[in-house]
């Protein structure tokens with residue numbers, strides 16, 4: 001779904017033009033994000049804080065990693 005949001009012709013907003021010139025890196029970030037999301041779902045199914053904590057940390061890093069590279073501000 002997120003990849004569709006950045007399809008050709010959607011340039012603008014706070015998204016850097018680098019997204020489209022570094023598409024492989026950006027879509028790699030999307031894939032990583034999907035993988036981390038799946039891990040977070042599994043951790044939520046375990047239902048303990050110990051299981052959730054590292055998965056939430058990974059998720060946070062994934063958001064920030066992509067925003068640092070591809071989002072203005």
Ligand code: HEC
Nearest residue numbers: 012013014015016026029030033059062063066067070071
């Ligand atoms: C693969 C790259 C990528 C990942 C991963 C990512 N984001 Fe973003 N995000 C962006 C980009 C690029 C924008 C700027 C889009 C725009 O304004 O056009 C953005 C914008 C946002 C905004 C502002 C939306 C708005 O309408 O102003 C929020 C909030 C946000 N992201 C939250 C998150 C959270 C929370 C996560 C992790 C759970 C996340 N993002 C993961 C790339 C990413």
